[in-house]
Amino acid sequence: MRTTFWNEIAANKRMSAALSFLMMLILGGVGAAAGYIFEPDIWPFTMGAALLAGVILWVYTLSSGDKAVLAISRARLATPEEDQMVTNIAQETAIAAGIPLPKVFVIDDTAPNAFATGMRPESGTICVTTGLLSKLGRDELQGVIAHEMGHIRNFDTRLMTTMALTVGLIVLIRDFMMRVLWYGGGGRRRSKDSGSPIILVVALVFIILAPIFAVLLNLAVSRRRELLADATAVQFTRYPDGLASALQKIEADQEALEAANGATAPMYIVNPIQKLSGGEMSSIFSTHPATAERIRRLKAMGAMIENTNEALGQ
């Protein structure tokens, strides 16, 4: 299978837009279901309120800070004197991406890995481990930096933060409804019309199951954004082999990343926790697509670039 990175980028953007829309539907649906259980007539209002809360969360991510993750990971700022190559590569890739130069931090950890954060390109930050700097060659490092810069250019931190907060909101609504119904649905009995019993049951089941759907959807979006960042990295470097070979090395490395924990693991270029628990295949519970699958897609984009170069050379 051959594909250009432009096609890959467009397809992944479409998919993640569709998944985000599904997430909105779940949020709106939970709001409507909760409203219907209280009072059959008010569901449009509670649905609107839930969607509005989602929008507020999204706006909130604009103003919130990025410092928490860096504090957890004990990172130091990279300097041109000490880390000449990685700071140079970051400058090069920022030119290719057409975004302001992100800050580059180095985490003292021998396991090779990297992540990016920042709600908007102006506050973009990339973290690499010392293991990554020592184990990868220049082209491989460039691939990794380009992948992280792809996340920054595509506003992925903001999207994933919004997604996580939305999942939280859906769980909150479920918990609230469970508590209210457990301690007696007193509010409902005041109503003359308690609604159709079938719809009531459906609404209740939906509220109970919605958090599970939301979590799975969140993971599906995360996997899409990884593929999108891979394709974006190819757009920047036009050299998929660098990233492919870097992914191979990071995946094969057996050292445990001490800086990572359950909360930060999904942010890395290869999930350091799911990697160690094994798994050649990605499942609906994976935060990242299987590394083998990512490499296969990169190779497909590489074949296309070579073809174009040949055509131009003639």
Place this chain on the structure above:
Amino acid sequence: MIWIILGIIVVLIFAAMGIYNGLVASRQQVDNAWAQIDVQLKRRYDLIPNLVETVKGYMNFEQTTLQKVVEARSAAMGASGGGVKAQAEAENNLTRALGGFFAVAEQYPDLKASENMGRLQEELSSTENKIAFARQFYNDAVMTYNTKTQQFPGSIFANMFGFKQKELFELVEPEQREPVKVSF
């Protein structure tokens, strides 16, 4: 009826404004991208005297190679302002001269071992990459802009307000497609 016609006119005006602004923004991006190439080319000019200074003591017998680099640098600096094509050609000559220089430098173990040379080389190869990426970004911007000026309905405004096609920053020879790899 009159309201419908008025409504359509308003919508058309807004659509026209959107297309016009899109063209302006796109042209702006092309100009910015060009400026970015310029910045990187200047950086390369600045690094070359350093390079000459560093290798002087080691490479007494390679004056011609060094001379070629220095001459290509002056020619490239002179070519700026002479249009995209002329400058691209002069810059490609400089890239080629640098490539030749580093091939010769391979033969000097003392030079290779020098830490100063190592740092300088990383700086130069990084600058080559920056030039290549800036050019790539410029060419992508030109492609987007040219497509907008050629496709309907943008083509109408492009003709009306004089949005001219922009030139790509092309490589002159096929062998020049790869940036010089300066690895020891």
